[in-house]
Structure formats: structure tokens, C-alpha cells
Amino acid sequence: MTATLYMDYAASTPVDPAVAKAMADVLAGEAGTGNPAATHWAGQAAGQVVEQARVRVAALIGASPGEIVFTSGATEADNLAVIGAARFRRQLGRHIVTTLIEHPAVLESCRALEAEGFEVSYLPPDNQGILAAELVAAALRPDTILVSVAHVNNELGVVQPVAAIGEVCRRHGALLHVDAAQSAGRLPVDVRAQCIDLLALSAHKMYGPKGVGALFLDRERCRRVEPLFHGGGQERGLRPGTLPTHQLAGLGVAAELALQRLDSDVPAILALRERLEQGLLQVPGVQLNGHVTQRSCHIVNVSVDGVEGESLRCGLRDIALSSGSACAAESGEPSPVLRTLGRPDHVAQASLRFSLGRTSTMADVEASVAAFTATVARLRALAPA
């Protein structure tokens, strides 16, 4: 193999040229110079860009602009949601419900809260990665203040029944935080219809720039959370720091494009995924991880019998793909998510996440299938009987 293939859209996406252009335009003009907090013309020009982005992000998830707080990405937004809401509501209760397969941004936030005296129930999904709303209902206690679930799991691509979980939370009175880093722009998100109180998203998962994201806070059910840090009072004091105008312009355009393209992107990517999945599963001893149908269009995660994971990845190194979340990558450790699904360690260790996007092609898919098939065969032939 000489050509490289990008099959890691779940880790990050290329920036859409329209997004890059919007960012460059801001950077070159007075809106890029002014501090959006300043009241003079340059500050106002910046402020207009910021507010336009707020409108666009809100539109993507069915929220109002005033419910959007900008952050440095989904990691920060997840922390602000989970830690911020828990600390703010500490007097109402100290119990939090989440799942065993959350992204570290949520899992580690929960661990930090445990050190502060909160109690966290980590619910196991079924062996296809799905968390039933009934499980959440059973886990709720009078002192449960918050439930946190990722809409789409970043390793498996499974889609959780967020609306059903949201209804359960509403009935109980707990807040629902949804990590939508993988789903925003990839499947429809509607905070009202899905009974979502807090939602985190990140621009770089939807063809926007890295280093910017947003937290939605339902204006009625969750006006405030405790900020993670302090300063000049930007974003209603919930998230201080000079607002990065060009980054927000990029996020805004990315959100607008995502919404516009949802109806065409999803079937196109799904068609690629189906061929990819079929090609990969055709190789004997290859197993799909995660639910077969309740899954986002962009992720295929497979485990491979009889090959060692690191060599498998090395053999496919011209393909940018991941063995789980990019963050935990290459530690050699089997993915905790796959462990949770009951895969034996040595199988979990030989797992690959292929993820597709707007700029993926059928040729990429065919080349990936061919490379995968050849590499698995070669490594198996190399192994002792």
C-alpha cells in the first residue's frame, strides 16, 4: 500500500472548505481583531459573529440561542455539564447515573465527583452496547440529580434511546445530560423532543475546527451550573475567557452545513458503511461490535480472531483508523468498552474502529476492505498453528 486512506472521522473530521473560508474571513477582518466583550465597533463586529454562531448551533439541536454556552470542545462541555450541574445541585442530592461505556470526558468527570462525595452508578449496556431506558429507570433514586448518556458511543457507534431515557428522567425530576459529540450533525438531534436538559457537542466532529464546542442548557430546567473556572464573566459567567470569534464562526458554519446536509449525508455514508461492514465481516473470524441496526451511519467496529491487535493496526497503518477512542490509542490496552460488552481481552485487543464521513468514497472503502482482508490473512499465516 502506498496511498493513505482516512477512515477515522469519529476521531476528527477534515474542516469543510466553507468553514475554513469563514474562519479566514473573520481572521482577516475587524471582527477578528475586536474582543467580542468590547463595546466599540470592533468588539461589536466580533459580537455579531459570535451571536450568529449561537443561532446556528441552537438551530442544529432545536434549542434557543440563549441556551448555548460556548466551550473549548466537548471535553470541556461534558465536564461543565456533569461536574457543573452536580456541584450546583449538590443540595438536592448526590447520586448520578451514567454508563460504563461513556467517553473519558464523562467517566473521569464522574470519578472526580466521587472524590467530592457524590455517588455514581455506572450502568452496563447490554452485550450489543445498548442501554435500555428501563435500566435507567431502575437506577434512579430519590437523590439522583443527573443522568449522563452519550447519544452515539464513540467506539461502537451505537445509538442510545435518548428520548426514552429523557422521559424517564423528566418523570423522576433528574436532569439528563447527553454527550452528542458523535451524533450532532450525524443524526437528528432535538433537545425538546428528546427531553434533553444538557447537551455537549464539538465542532471538529462535524467538519468544524478543533478546540471549540458548545454546551446546551435548557432554559427552564437548568439555567445554571457551577462554572469550571472564573474570569471576566463571559457566557453568563458560566464559561469565562475571550470568545474565539473565528472558531465560533467555524462552528456556526459547520452547524449550519451539518443541518443542511443531514438528509443527503446520512444515506450516502450509510451506503458506504454497509459495503464496508459486509466486506469486513466476510473475512472469517471477524465479528461486529455493537448493535447491528441501532448504530450511527459512520462507525464500524470489528473484532478479529487469531491476530494480534497491534500488528493488525501496524499492517493497516496506511489507513488512519483507531482501535477505540483516539485518546486512549496505542496504549495497547484492550478497550474498556469492548470489555464491558463481554469480549475476551485478546479479542477486544484486536479490534478496529473504521469511521466514515462526508468525504469518504467507495474507493476508500474497497481499498480498506482489501487491505484488511490481506493483512488478516498474512498475520494469521504468520502465527503458530
Add this chain to the structure above:
Amino acid sequence: MTATLYMDYAASTPVDPAVAKAMADVLAGEAGTGNPAATHWAGQAAGQVVEQARVRVAALIGASPGEIVFTSGATEADNLAVIGAARFRRQLGRHIVTTLIEHPAVLESCRALEAEGFEVSYLPPDNQGILAAELVAAALRPDTILVSVAHVNNELGVVQPVAAIGEVCRRHGALLHVDAAQSAGRLPVDVRAQCIDLLALSAHKMYGPKGVGALFLDRERCRRVEPLFHGGGQERGLRPGTLPTHQLAGLGVAAELALQRLDSDVPAILALRERLEQGLLQVPGVQLNGHVTQRSCHIVNVSVDGVEGESLRCGLRDIALSSGSACAAESGEPSPVLRTLGRPDHVAQASLRFSLGRTSTMADVEASVAAFTATVARLRALAPA
């Protein structure tokens, strides 16, 4: 007046075209697509950009690359330094020393720490805004763990005797955090020579992009602080979240340019400032705020007798300038910093911060002086006898 003038470089600077180009290049290429945490070629390309930026930022302040942690800006870096160091060293003591004229990023961090059981001494500078090292020495107690001082005050431009304060801290064993948001790239900073243990800086104050900054942590004296939030373990776990490659490329180029241009920028800006200052002070009843000589090249802060502050700013609204920090702008409240210096409220309220930068011209300065002179005269004529 019809043309607009930008005189608010202390609030934010225009992005240098070389910086914008570096960012656009990253955004358009594979280094921009890959997640720097990923181990594949795209991730590695991104990682190289990130590490190059780390080298450049370190060089600007005389640090080693391994001592740099990237953040979303100086607000976050200040919080990570102050709150992070205090929480991490809580067992060693609970006393913190800072000044009354810090930026809200430091002041509000200190207030938050007070709520966690820390005790904070807010030292008053003299009436020229200078904090004597002796005052710090006198404030240190056996349980003092941290001293936090801005190198250059963002409202007055005064330069604190950081090296002397650093020596005092070293002798005592307390850490010194320096908020260098206004000084990095504007005057020489050398963390070793100045005995600085932690240092915060922000790209958008030095012709780089908004929304990215860095925290320096001295590798021997302050390896760890408690992170503000949690996630995938990036930046040694001190600051998780996908690293924004293009932003860091911009920060890196901005740092490199700042270092290269320091020797030419400073005298050029100083010459402009001198004419500006002289022109403004020529108007009767105008007073300079802050020390006359211990002041950064880029800031002139004046108080004006006999005019109302908001009308003064409105009369000069074609000039982008600030009445203090951009964050607190337009609240109409007199600046707490000027209050601290002993200015009566109605004088403090009619204060303006003009700030200059690399792209300022003598024509900007002359036009500003003329507009200021005319506006003050007009408003005074309008006032009752």
C-alpha cells in the same frame, strides 16, 4: 470623524497574516484533519505541528517544551495555575498572596478558593500601581503556598518587579504564578531569570488567534497541578480535550514572530506611546494612571477631569478603546483598579485606556490625540458651569 481607529491592542490584537496563513495551511491539510492524539499518519502529522508550537512557545519565555501545557487562553491558564496549584498543594498550606489589581481570571479564581477554605491576601499596589517585592515578603506566611502577580497590568500597563518577587518566593518556598497575558511578546520574559514557577499567556494578545493559550509549569518546582477538568489524558492529564492543531500552529508562529520582533517592535511602539501620552496629557485636567516609567510600551491610561466617562467614550466611539478591561466594559462602573490607586470615583469613571500595537501608526496616534482633545473640549463646554 468617519474613519475608525483601533487603539485597543491590550484587549486583543489583529492576527498577523503569517499566523493566519499557518493556520489556514494546517486547516487545509492532513495535519488539520488528524486528531493529534491518534497514532496514525494523520495523527502524527498533527502531533508534529503541536510539538513545534510547544517548542516555539517555550522559546519565547525561556522554558523547555515539556513545561508547556496548552489551554484555551490565559483565563483558563490563570485558573489552572491558581486553582490547580492551590488544590494540589492544599496539604502544604492554604494561604495565597495576590494583588488587588489582578485580572478577573486571577481575582475570581482566588475568590473561588476562599470558598474552598483558602485564605487570600490581596495586596494593594502603591498609588502608581506598583507592588513592591518587600510587600510580598512581608505578606508571606509559613502556610503561603502561592503568590500570583500579573507581569503587566492590563489596565495600567505597569510592569511589576517580577524577578524581585520571584526571589522572595524562592527564598520562602512559595510558588510564583505570573499572568503574562499582557507581557508575553511585549517585553522580555525569562522564566528562569525571573524565578517564575507558573506563567500564563494568551495568543490573541500577541497577534495570534483567540481561544488558545498556554501555561508554563516549572519542571522542578511545579510538575503537577490539579486539572480543572477531566478526559482523555491529553497534556499529561493536566488539560484534556482534543488539541486544536491549527490554533496551536497559530500560537506557535505568533510566539516565534513575537520573539523575533521584540527588539524592533518595542522601540517603535514606545515612540508612538510617547507622542500619544504627551498629546493626551497636554489637555488640561488629564492625568496619567500608573507608573510613568515602569510601564509596558503599549498602554496609556488617563483620567479626565470634568467630563463624564460614558459620554467621553461615546464621543470617541470611532476609536476602538477601552475604559479598563474589555471584560468589565460598559458596565458604567468605575474600574476597581483605578479605585485601588486612590482615584475618586467620578475621575476613575472618566478614564480611557489607549493601547498600541505592531500595526499602530503615528497617524493613528495623531488622529486619536486630535479627537480626544476636541471631544474633551466639547463635553466640557457642554457641562454646567
Add this chain to the structure above:
Amino acid sequence: MGYPAAVLARFDAPPNAGAVAPGPGTVLRGQAGGTGEGVSVAFEFRVADGRIVAGAFRAFGCPYTIAACSLVAERLAGREARALAEFKPLGLADELELPAARRGRLLTIEDALRSCWRAWDNKGLAASNVSRSDP
């Protein structure tokens, strides 16, 4: 700076700033506020035949204050002198898109008008050559 266009126009070139032009009748002066309070306004009105024939103001204050003074001086011209006692500057709040927190400025203006009225009242009692309506 989000000032309404009408406020900015009056701020930049305020009609009726300064003193009333010389002419027949009586000039009434009134003042309220102080620079220490952040707002100080002074009015002059020339009254002839019981009517305000000209108004002028001076002001130390925010752009809303200056615009409001200018507008008040304009609106009172042509009215009967008793308008100095009756005019409610608060009625201009909407026209000036005045933020709620600034309404106090209009009360300071009202105080200054009342002080003009008291001057008129005093003068009226002293000088019978001026016709006046009932107070």
C-alpha cells in the same frame, strides 16, 4: 456602543445646547444633580407672555442625559410656562429607548425643570409685568 440613533444624533450635535439667545421676556434658570453623582443638568428658558419662547441646556452626564436634555428644551419651547411644573421627562423614556437603569437621569432633569419653575414662580410674584396662568 448600543445607543439608539436618535440619542447619538443629539449627542453628537445637540440642539439647544448652551444658553438661550438674548431677547424679550424673562430667562429662568434651574439646575439639578452634581458631577459627583455622575449627572448634572442645567436649563435656561426664556419666557415671554407666559409662554416659553426658547430653551437651552447644559449637561454633564451620559449620552442619554445629553439627548434627553436637548429634547426637553425643544419640547418645552412654545408651551405655557406652567409646563415647567408639569412636564414629565419620564414620558421620553421610550422615545429615547432608555434602559430602565437610567430612568433616574430623567428624574434629575425633572428636578431641574421644577427648579426653573420655582424661579418663575418667584419672579412671577415679584414682577407683575409678566402674565402668568394659575400655578
Add this chain to the structure above:
Amino acid sequence: MGYPAAVLARFDAPPNAGAVAPGPGTVLRGQAGGTGEGVSVAFEFRVADGRIVAGAFRAFGCPYTIAACSLVAERLAGREARALAEFKPLGLADELELPAARRGRLLTIEDALRSCWRAWDNKGLAASNVSRSDP
């Protein structure tokens, strides 16, 4: 993926993978590890006249393991059979730029070599037609 070039070259097209070619002498086989441990290696060495004339390996393991096996098979060719008892794969760590945490893999390889040696030892005792040096 930060594998050294030498490792990648052997990983991509490992010399000595598979089985030794047929020929004179004795073929010794040895194995160590297991897929459950993440590393499983097997060697074959053809020994004739007390010397290793050919070596081959099979491996289930990381790229370092595969490269190391390939290198070991290569290095042992031409040596006396007793090298199977004496060769220290850990000596290859620097050449392979092996991360410290991976050194265990070389010990597994050593185990497999020793197991070949034991096979030789057994054979040596059984078959006097094979000349051997002292163990």
C-alpha cells in the same frame, strides 16, 4: 505509529517466516507463550553437523515480536547448536529500539529457543549420528 524503520521492514516482509526448507540434518522445534498472553512464538531450526543451517519462525504478537523473531532466526543461522541454549535475545533490545515495557517479549523468544535446545538435547541423546558439542 512510532516503530523503528528496521522493525517495520521486518514486520512488512519478515525474512525467515514460516518453516525451514527441507534439507539434511535435524529440524528442531520449540514454542513459547500463547495467544491469551498476547504473544506466541514458534521456531524451527535445521541442525546439521552440530550447526544451525537454517532457522524459521512463526509469531502471534506485536510488530516488535515479529521483527525480533525474524532477527533471531537470522542471527542463529551458522552458529553452533548450543547457541540455542546460550543466545540472549535481550541483547537485541537496543538494535530494535524496543520500549522497556516490551522486553518481556524477548524473554518469551528466549523460552522458545530453550525449548528448541531441549528438543536438540533429547534428540542428541537419542541419535548418536548427530555430532554435538558439550551442552
